[in-house]
Amino acid sequence: MAAFGSFALLIALALAAYNLLAGALALRLIATGQPARISPERLADTARRAGIASFVAVTAAAFALIWSVFTNDFSITYIMEHSNRALPGPYKFSALWSGQEGSLLLWAWLLAAYGFVLRLTHKTDVKLYAYAGTILAAIQAFFLMILCFAAPPFALYQGAIPDDGNGLNPLLQYPEMVIHPPMLYLGYVGFSIPFAFALGALMMRYPGEKWIKVTRIWTMVTWLFLTCGIFLGMHWAYAVLGWGGYWGWDPVENASFMPWLTGTAFLHSVMMQEKKGMMKSWNVWLIFSTFLLTLLGTLLTRAGLVSSVHAFAQSSIGTWFVVFMGLVLAVCIFTYVLQRSHLKSEHHLESLVSRESSFLFNNLVLLTACFVILWGTLFPIISEYVVGNKVTVGAPFYNRVAVPIGIFLLFLTGVGPLLPWRATSFRSIRRNFVLPSIALWATVIVCFAVGVRPWKDGALDQGNFYALVAFAVSAGVMTAILSEFLRGAGVISRQTGRNLIAATWLLTRRNTRRYGGYIIHIGVVVIVIGLAGAAFNRNIESEMALHDKMSIGPYTLENVGATQDSNANYNSEYARLDVYKDGKKQFQMTPEKRVYLASEQPQTMVAIHSVPEWDLYVVYEGTNPDSGQPIIKAFLNPLVGWIWAGLVILVWGTAIALVPSLSPASAVVRVPARSAPTEPAFKGGIV
Amino acid sequence: MRCASTGVWMKALQAGALAVAVCFSMGATDASSRFNDLGHRLMCTCGCAQLLGECNHVGCPESGRERNELTAAIAAGKSDKEILNWFAAKYGATMLAAPTTEGFNLVAWIAPFAVFGAALLGTVLLVRRWSVGKTLAATGADSASMDPAERARREKIRRDTEDGGF
Numbered sequence: 001m002a003a004f005g006s007f008a009l010l011i012a013l014a015l016a017a018y019n020l021l022a023g024a025l026a027l028r029l030i031a032t033g034q035p036a037r038i039s040p041e042r043l044a045d046t047a048r049r050a051g052i053a054s055f056v057a058v059t060a061a062a063f064a065l066i067w068s069v070f071t072n073d074f075s076i077t078y079i080m081e082h083s084n085r086a087l088p089g090p091y092k093f094s095a096l097w098s099g100q101e102g103s104l105l106l107w108a109w110l111l112a113a114y115g116f117v118l119r120l121t122h123k124t125d126v127k128l129y130a131y132a133g134t135i136l137a138a139i140q141a142f143f144l145m146i147l148c149f150a151a152p153p154f155a156l157y158q159g160a161i162p163d164d165g166n167g168l169n170p171l172l173q174y175p176e177m178v179i180h181p182p183m184l185y186l187g188y189v190g191f192s193i194p195f196a197f198a199l200g201a202l203m204m205r206y207p208g209e210k211w212i213k214v215t216r217i218w219t220m221v222t223w224l225f226l227t228c229g230i231f232l233g234m235h236w237a238y239a240v241l242g243w244g245g246y247w248g249w250d251p252v253e254n255a256s257f258m259p260w261l262t263g264t265a266f267l268h269s270v271m272m273q274e275k276k277g278m279m280k281s282w283n284v285w286l287i288f289s290t291f292l293l294t295l296l297g298t299l300l301t302r303a304g305l306v307s308s309v310h311a312f313a314q315s316s317i318g319t320w321f322v323v324f325m326g327l328v329l330a331v332c333i334f335t336y337v338l339q340r341s342h343l344k345s346e347h348h349l350e351s352l353v354s355r356e357s358s359f360l361f362n363n364l365v366l367l368t369a370c371f372v373i374l375w376g377t378l379f380p381i382i383s384e385y386v387v388g389n390k391v392t393v394g395a396p397f398y399n400r401v402a403v404p405i406g407i408f409l410l411f412l413t414g415v416g417p418l419l420p421w422r423a424t425s426f427r428s429i430r431r432n433f434v435l436p437s438i439a440l441w442a443t444v445i446v447c448f449a450v451g452v453r454p455w456k457d458g459a460l461d462q463g464n465f466y467a468l469v470a471f472a473v474s475a476g477v478m479t480a481i482l483s484e485f486l487r488g489a490g491v492i493s494r495q496t497g498r499n500l501i502a503a504t505w506l507l508t509r510r511n512t513r514r515y516g517g518y519i520i521h522i523g524v525v526v527i528v529i530g531l532a533g534a535a536f537n538r539n540i541e542s543e544m545a546l547h548d549k550m551s552i553g554p555y556t557l558e559n560v561g562a563t564q565d566s567n568a569n570y571n572s573e574y575a576r577l578d579v580y581k582d583g584k585k586q587f588q589m590t591p592e593k594r595v596y597l598a599s600e601q602p603q604t605m606v607a608i609h610s611v612p613e614w615d616l617y618v619v620y621e622g623t624n625p626d627s628g629q630p631i632i633k634a635f636l637n638p639l640v641g642w643i644w645a646g647l648v649i650l651v652w653g654t655a656i657a658l659v660p661s662l663s664p665a666s667a668v669v670r671v672p673a674r675s676a677p678t679e680p681a682f683k684g685g686i687v
Numbered sequence: 688m689r690c691a692s693t694g695v696w697m698k699a700l701q702a703g704a705l706a707v708a709v710c711f712s713m714g715a716t717d718a719s720s721r722f723n724d725l726g727h728r729l730m731c732t733c734g735c736a737q738l739l740g741e742c743n744h745v746g747c748p749e750s751g752r753e754r755n756e757l758t759a760a761i762a763a764g765k766s767d768k769e770i771l772n773w774f775a776a777k778y779g780a781t782m783l784a785a786p787t788t789e790g791f792n793l794v795a796w797i798a799p800f801a802v803f804g805a806a807l808l809g810t811v812l813l814v815r816r817w818s819v820g821k822t823l824a825a826t827g828a829d830s831a832s833m834d835p836a837e838r839a840r841r842e843k844i845r846r847d848t849e850d851g852g853f
Contacts, residue, residue: 243741243742244741245741250736360810360813360814364803364806364807368799371802372799375798375799376795379786379795383791386791387790387791389791390780391780391781391783391792392730392780392783392785392786393786393795394730394738394784395738395784396727396728396784396785397786397796456720
């Protein structure tokens with residue numbers, strides 16, 4: 001199977017190379033109009049078909065690796081290092097991305113799959129898709145070259161083949177790890193598509209903005225995958241690492257967050273290009289930057305440039321990535337300089353206080369956040385290079401610098417949609433901002449009333465202060481968004497006789513982009529509320545003998561014994577803790593500690609009881625070697641569940657935004673005979 | 688009249704600055720909150736990449752000793768700066784969870800705000816420059832050059848996204 005897999009990768013590389021070369025030649029012939037022995041259109045089509053065949057070949061290679069994992073083929077070094085016989089089936093799939101070679105193969109396969117879809121749908125715009133397909137083939141060829149020559153996943157084990165493998169890293173043996181990396185990679189890899197379209201459109205001086213429409217859909221889907229990937233990673237860190245948090249500003253976490261920020265900026269600023277023909281250069285560079293940041297993320301993760309708890313696979317492929325990133329940047333700059341006259345804006349801003357300028361500021365803040373994270377991630381390297389002194393840039397740095405930026409961004413989330421396009425009047429501002437402002441200040445008063453104070457022991461409490469501001473701004477933003485829904489739904493309700501819920505649904509369906517976007521913003525607000533809850537986290541740690549008790553918040557935990565279990569993969573110890581509230585037993589929690597047999601590494605399995613107010617989060621840290629008693633650490637983490645609920649809302653909003661709006665003609669509206677609706681009511685939006 | 692107005696603003700600013708200064712300077716914190724605060728400004732050196740105050744390994748070879756050292760330093764009446772300097776001298780600068788505000792490390796703190804400030808200023812200047820310029824639309828240049836299908840498509844987008852959303 002190793003030979004089959006290696007051969008499949010070589011064939012895939014040859015096909016991708018043909019796609020690149022033949023595609024480039026055909027496009028060149030078409031662009032220059034030079035006579036040739038073969039029709040350029042036919043040549044371009046053979047290139048496209050080679051791209052499709054390349055997908056089949058990479059699929060065969062991925063299948064070969066999975067087959068090898070499942071058949072315990074330890075003659076392959078990768079399988080020996082990342083799997084073992086007792087590894088449960090789902091985690092054998094995880095072995096595909098637990099190491100560098102496998103994860104690069106997954107990257108190549110996903111890229112080929114995206115390319116497959118793109119090439120099958122080429123009739124949307126044959127020439128643009130030919131450009132995008134050729135650029136995609138270049139990226140694909142790069143990854144396949146690494147797989148064939150620098151990090152081969154089918155390299156054979158040297159020496160006597162062992163009976164069993166080393167097993168999978170225990171940190172990765174968690175259900176979310178079966179879907180988190182593929183999601184994240186779908187996001188990372190997916191940004192290759194908008195990049196290919198943007199670069200292709202610029203190369204061919206694509207007339208009009210249709211490519212933006214195509215790119216926007218790909219970007220939204222990709223952005224959704226990346227968002228889900230990031231949040232699944234947060235949940236994994238929360239449930240597995242056992243420190244009570246979900247985001248540690250680790251370099252690898254940062255690496256996934258940076259393209260998310262630039263991708264989000266693109267999704268906003270692209271509206272300026274669609275509506276006003278503005279910010280063309282800006283949008284092109286946002287997509288270029290997003291793609292480059294995905295490569296940088298991979299470089300950070302895989303090349304060990306910065307130390308990280310998430311860098312499960314590191315080696316010396318950094319040089320390949322640096323060279324490739326340099327090449328990509330050079331091509332982007334060259335193409336931009338050559339074609340920049342094609343990117344002139346058609347309109348200019350008319351007012352500092354307008355929707356357009358709010359998009360500009362939104363982009364400014366998102367990119368500043370991206371810069372801060374990039375700067376913080378790379379500063380240890382810069383410091384070591386400049387003054388020979390390596391430093392740590394951890395959570396305290398980001399909490400001071402990035403959190404205020406995040407709150408300002410949240411503020412813009414509320415303000416932007418309230419501003420009309422082009423220009424606004426003081427009267428309009430007053431009308432739109434009264435309710436949100438009332439909600440904001442009412443929240444401040446309520447927070448003070450329930451004891452949330454921005455100071456503690458006479459000193460400013462940074463966490464509480466940010467939490468208070470976040471709650472208040474969230475209330476203002478939520479009010480602004482809901483009032484937008486109510487205003488539109490009220491008009492439809494009055495004119496069609498529908499109840500408010502049905503009217504809201506119809507309103508959303510009539511303009512899915514706008515109201516899907518609002519739902520995404522609601523999701524963001526809910527997430528921010530959840531994040532702000534971290535300021536009020538509490539924890540307690542205690543050694544607990546049998547029937548000892550510990551209290552945290554309204555809960556009392558009693559140790560009612562321990563138990564052990566073992567299977568072919570690991571041995572485990574559980575602490576059994578009865579949880580009481582108001583003197584009544586509510587439930588039992590069983591935090592666990594495992595020791596995996598193949599790797600002999602320990603791993604905590606946190607017990608979490610989640611309710612809307614908070615999570616009761618219990619870690620069994622092991623036993624005190626002197627007393628033999630279990631050590632239990634309990635956390636009460638307020639509002640964590642809101643983060644995951646916010647993600648669900650965000651996904652729902654994105655799905656709605658991706659669905660085409662009902663056109664006025666197809667919007668079947670039940671109209672009472674007496675009240676004939678006016679024309680604007682059928683167009684959606686504010687009338 | 689103008690002078691009086693300026694005076695009121697100056698007084699308001701002074702009062703605001705004083706309030707902020709009072710908030711920051713009232714630092715009568717107890718030992719446990721100082722331990723918690725400093726524990727979150729130091730890293731555990733065992734390689735777990737966690738803050739000292741959050742390191743949760745049973746049998747961690749470093750965090751127990753380092754926490755005891757922190758407790759002792761607070762009990763000895765050392766200032767926060769002295770404690771942080773002592774840990775950095777003993778375990779290296781990587782023990783500090785964030786760069787200091789001295790020497791080259793200061794750049795780490797200044798750069799984000801400098802970039803944000805420059806970008807903000809640039810954006811405001813850009814918007815102001817654009818807002819005083821005449822639009823191409825006003826000259827009719829774009830509408831004349833745009834084909835009807837493109838104009839209709841853009842009009843649909845304009846309708847779809849009117850007043851916000853994605």
